[in-house]
Amino acid sequence: MLNQISRNRLPLLSLRAFEAVARHQSVSNAAAELCVTPGAVSQQVKQLEELVGVHLLRRKGRTVELTDAGQVLRPALTQAFQTIELTLAAIARGPRHNTLKLCLLPTLAEKWLVPRLSRFHGAHPDCDIQLMTSFRDIRFEAEDVDMASFMGKEVPAGLEGIRLFDDAFQPVCSPAFLRDTCSLATPADLSRATLLHSVRRIDDWQRWLDSAGMAKLEPKRSLSFENSSLAIQGAIDGLGVAIVQRVYVAELIKVGVLVAPFDLVARSDIGYYLVWSTTRAATPAFRAFLQWIRQEVQDSTA
The missing domain is CATH 3.40.190.290 (D-Maltodextrin-Binding Protein; domain 2)
Known part of the structure; x- marks a missing residue:
């Protein structure tokens, strides 16, 4: 289970794929943002769901919606990735x-x-x-x-x-x-x-x-x-x-x-x-x- 995985084994690619899908509510739009195929995104999300043992997304026509577990995970990931992005920008900024x-x-x-x-x-x-x-x-x-x-x-x-x-x-x-x-x-x-x-x-x-x-x-x-x-x-x-x-x-x-x-x-x-x-x-x-x-x-x- 996820709580037994150390920080250096966190599934970063799967977490990034899920966060993008959750934010866009679309696998294809997430794939376009990440410059990969929709199939690759779906596979990464599936691997994450298998790891945590619960469904994070459910398909609804051409869109997807978050399960209760997905609703819990999404804001934490979005904040974490935003913090990383802003921190890197702070390091690189000039006067x-x-x-x-x-x-x-x-x-x-x-x-x-x-x-x-x-x-x-x-x-x-x-x-x-x-x-x-x-x-x-x-x-x-x-x-x-x-x-x-x-x-x-x-x-x-x-x-x-x-x-x-x-x-x-x-x-x-x-x-x-x-x-x-x-x-x-x-x-x-x-x-x-x-x-x-x-x-x-x-x-x-x-x-x-x-x-x-x-x-x-x-x-x-x-x-x-x-x-x-x-x-x-x-x-x-x-x-x-x-x-x-x-x-x-x-x-x-x-x-x-x-x-x-x-x-x-x-x-x-x-x-x-x-x-x-x-x-x-x-x-x-x-x-x-x-x-x-x-x-x-x-x-x-x-």
């Missing part, structure tokens, strides 16, 4: 005075930073931004990343950072949903609605309902998404009521794309931070971005 590399939570990047970036580029046209997204913690000592997002009560030891905003969340839905599908006069009416949420924030609905005095409310159904950005889109599309960070939807509420049916906002003591290493030399791009982001945070909380 970068005008380029800043950021790695942020997906919804933080899409809903908070990207809408603001035009202001930074307008003020600093010579600075380049490379933006990546990930849910994992960044190891600055090994990775080619200048700044990263962090959620917690305070900045971790060995890092510096700036608090972007507090953890404050509330329900939102589309005006059409509120008008045509489910009238929400009181929090109790949520029992007739589909409640949307991110799987990364599975407790947010319960914490909000606790604050609303509806701890035992049972919704009609619930729908979960990989991240809050997808939950927000689900609300826009009228799938139900999403529980999301206020800052992510403030502009959408302002322009009428979404509405907040209740004024109650639930909060926690954690914050969203932008952090960086205390040992890495600050480039001109780093200093310019830090000064700009401090001003953005100040303006948004004024």
